[in-house]
Amino acid sequence: MPRQQQQAARPVRRRSYDQFCANARALDSVGDRWTLLIVRELLGGPRRYTDLHADLPGVSTDVLASRLKDMEHNGLAVRRRLPPPAPASVYELTERGHGLLPVLAALAAWGTHALDERRPTDAVRAHWFALPLLRALDGLTHEGVVEVALNEGDFHVRAGGGGAAAEVYGFGPAERPEVRIALDAALCLELGRGDVTLAEAVGDGRITVSGDGPLAAEIRGE
Amino acid sequence: MPRQQQQAARPVRRRSYDQFCANARALDSVGDRWTLLIVRELLGGPRRYTDLHADLPGVSTDVLASRLKDMEHNGLAVRRRLPPPAPASVYELTERGHGLLPVLAALAAWGTHALDERRPTDAVRAHWFALPLLRALDGLTHEGVVEVALNEGDFHVRAGGGGAAAEVYGFGPAERPEVRIALDAALCLELGRGDVTLAEAVGDGRITVSGDGPLAAEIRGE
DNA sequence: CGGCATCCGTGACGATACTG
DNA sequence: CAGTATCGTCACGGATGCCG
Secondary structure (H helix, E strand, O other), X not given: OOOOOOOOOOOOOOOOXXXXXXXXXXXXXXXXXXXXXXXXXXXXXXXXXXXXXXXXXXXXXXXXXXXXXXXXXXXXXXXXXXXXXXXXXXXXXXXXXXXXXXXXXXXXXXXXXXXXXXXXXXXXXXXXXXXXXXXXXXXXXXXXXXXXXEOOEEEEXXXXXXXXXXXXXXXXXXXXXXXXXXXXHHHHHXXXXXXXOHHHHHHOOOOEEEOOOHHHHHHHOO | OOOOOOOOOOOOOOOOOOEOOHHHHXXXXXXXXXXXXXXXXXXXXOEEHHHHHHOOOOOOHHHXXXXXXXXXXXXXXXXXXXXXXXXXXXXXXXXXXXXXXXXXXXXXXXXXXXXXXXXXXXXXXXXXXXXXXXXXXXXXXXXEEEEEEEOOEEEXXXXXXXXXXXXXXXXXXXXXXXXXXXXXXXXXXXXXXXXXXXXXXXXXXXXXXEOOOHHHHHHHOO
């Protein structure tokens, strides 16, 4: 027999911490390398395999495929086939998977303090700054979609609502944003850290706010 | 040369995600297997190597030693020698390491929903229920130390204060607790999930509250 | 061409044994 | 008690191949 079947429904040998503890159980699901970063990508909305692979520099193809299977198996994500006109499939978070938002928000808040300079080997994507920025927008009372333009690219976030919205951020420009802001990545991080307030950044001209609704006014500090 | 030096100050080859992203940087520090569970242990206060090893069933000695070195190197923990009368050393979290409390709290909240039955292979320690329980005590206005008695053992937590206290929980009985409560682990989890309120649990007799201060009264729902 | 599966070299992990 | 040494195994990362 040159090769027997290589995976009979995931050969039971999943590695578990075997601890009756909420943290350990959580890490059984999301503690593997790359898993939380895949969740970070999917928090921006459904994505195709190839796009995921492109925005996760360093992950190998087989590990990405394996993690996506694990996430499906653990109920974090589902694979959905798009209608025939475009024969592709996307991965998207389940409600359970979306529940990881507070975890990634806390982790981002903690990690922002360690994110000082960009090393030459570091990859960058614009939407990686969505979570730090969302932290700065968390206190806003008005709700709406904010389109964000960085040097690295565009994305959009939903301000207000306390992260309760189904889609908390997305890739590229928004369809009909209430506000557009332009700033640089370093300022995103400072805002996330709380080193600078929105009002100060507006006053210093480090951020440009365009729009005339109440949300825009609130961001300007009016 | 039979054997050259085998670690010249950690041979620089640390595995990094190499992404300019707060989450990726955070996971560079705490994404390795066992690291966050070591933090979970150290959140209860300074601990000796052997005690850590005993409360982390499944970790091998070399991996534990290696993680502790990494954590020291990353500024999460320090090793402190105890005074000569007891020639031992303990590991304790730095302020930076303690800053992971919101991460573990969010992770525990998420993981509690996946923590249904105890599997036969699962290890258990009483203080592993501190974070879920703290979530239930988070809304209390009065502050103080609560001694908790489970079937699995005792620990204590500091209620109120919103987790701002330096030591958020500890092992074994407290020195002079304001309140003592007795309940079982399953109820800890239900409280953490919000399936049951403290007042309901008191009313059902599933939790026993002893003490006569304002905190005890608040826990009783008076 | 998107979505993986296979092969392979290296490093991380887990168990045990051993040492100051 | 507090780790280090050794070793087998498995997971990861990179490249390539396959297949609808």
